[in-house]
Amino acid sequence: MKLSGGVETALHCCVALTAAAEPVPAARLAELHGVSPTYLAKQLQSLSRAGLVHSVQGKSGGYVLTRSPGKITVLDVVEAVEGTQPAFVCTEIRQRGPMATPPEACTAPCAIARTMYAADKAWRAALREVSIADLGHMVETDYEGDVLGRVGKWLGTAES
Numbered sequence: 001m002k003l004s005g006g007v008e009t010a011l012h013c014c015v016a017l018t019a020a021a022e023p024v025p026a027a028r029l030a031e032l033h034g035v036s037p038t039y040l041a042k043q044l045q046s047l048s049r050a051g052l053v054h055s056v057q058g059k060s061g062g063y064v065l066t067r068s069p070g071k072i073t074v075l076d077v078v079e080a081v082e083g084t085q086p087a088f089v090c091t092e093i094r095q096r097g098p099m100a101t102p103p104e105a106c107t108a109p110c111a112i113a114r115t116m117y118a119a120d121k122a123w124r125a126a127l128r129e130v131s132i133a134d135l136g137h138m139v140e141t142d143y144e145g146d147v148l149g150r151v152g153k154w155l156g157t158a159e160s
Helices: 005-019 026-033 037-049 074-082 111-128 132-142 147-156
Strands: 053-056 062-065
Touching: 005 026, 005 037, 005 053, 005 062, 005 074, 005 132, 005 147, 026 037, 026 062, 026 147, 037 053, 037 074, 074 111, 074 132, 132 147
Parallel strands: none
Antiparallel strands: 053 062
8 A cells, every 4th residue: 555645744744733832824834844835735625624624814824733633543634635445446356357256156255355455444443543642742752852842833933
């Protein structure tokens, strides 16, 4: 399975927003993550459509999380960016070719489909268990010092 870079960017933005005391302009988030504002806008739109972030209008406007970081899962973000469709789609290949199984004999998913569906279910369950707050705690333990505190201060400073 391959996820787009948008997932990584969206997850980083959500974690960064946990450190911000005020709404964060999209341009500031783009600068923080070294991505173009246009690219970041697409990810923020996906997060907004999914109800994970909200855009605050006005002079001190920007983006904020819509609920506590502990209530937003990694799966929520992945599905906001990539969609909810399973990674594997069975096309009933067993019903094609010279040794095709007749459709009426295919009353249950084959072993390949069952395996792939189980893997998708397990992957989603694992992502559902990790929240944005959990990621924030992990970031704090991965680096020395108060990294999210520094991110929050940087996000709150005037744009360069």
